[in-house]
Amino acid sequence: MAFLIDRSGFILTDENLLALGFKNIFAVGDIGSILERKYPKSGVYAVKQGPLLFKNIQSLIKGKSLSKFQPQRRALALISLGIKKAVASRGVFYASGAFVWFWKNLIDKRFMRRYQ
Numbered sequence: 001m002a003f004l005i006d007r008s009g010f011i012l013t014d015e016n017l018l019a020l021g022f023k024n025i026f027a028v029g030d031i032g033s034i035l036e037r038k039y040p041k042s043g044v045y046a047v048k049q050g051p052l053l054f055k056n057i058q059s060l061i062k063g064k065s066l067s068k069f070q071p072q073r074r075a076l077a078l079i080s081l082g083i084k085k086a087v088a089s090r091g092v093f094y095a096s097g098a099f100v101w102f103w104k105n106l107i108d109k110r111f112m113r114r115y116q
């Protein structure tokens with residue numbers, strides 16, 4: 001059986017992150033798109049889906065009910081411009097410049113340290 005995909009080719013899932021039509025295949029992060037939910041492909045969402053995926057795999061094995069992923073409505077996007085400058089955007093607000101890059105760099109380094 002093939003995966004159902006959205007217009008951009010990403011695997012469609014239900015709110016439990018299960019690929020539509022499958023009882024034991026999850027699709028999370030950039031590769032998955034929850035049916036009728038709009039949120040950007042961003043590390044913010046991928047990272048938050050990780051613990052839920054872990055929990056849902058455990059629940060599936062134990063025969064328990066699965067938990068739903070609720071994507072946050074807005075997230076801060078920090079995009080590097082490659083010249084030690086970056087753009088920050090959240091909803092209708094934005095800022096750009098060297099200070100945004102410095103801020104992004106601090107956040108990224110702190111995040112990476114957690115995995116070392």
Ligand SMILES: Cc1cc2nc3c(=O)[nH]c(=O)nc-3n(C[C@H](O)[C@H](O)[C@H](O)COP(=O)(O)OP(=O)(O)OC[C@H]3O[C@@H](n4cnc5c(N)ncnc54)[C@H](O)[C@@H]3O)c2cc1C
Pocket residue numbers: 028029030031041042043044045046078079080
């Ligand atoms: C340039 C750039 C900058 C970004 N900056 C930000 C940012 O500042 N903040 C933010 O929140 N998000 C950012 N994103 C988005 C973020 O990186 C992704 O949303 C996030 O990495 C998705 O995580 P993922 O685990 O789904 O996929 P990935 O992180 O892409 O992980 C997929 C992994 O699968 C591996 N893989 C692929 N094919 C196979 C295969 N056949 N067999 C085995 N392994 C395979 C890949 O090598 C990779 O390691 C950025 C993306 C890009 C491209």
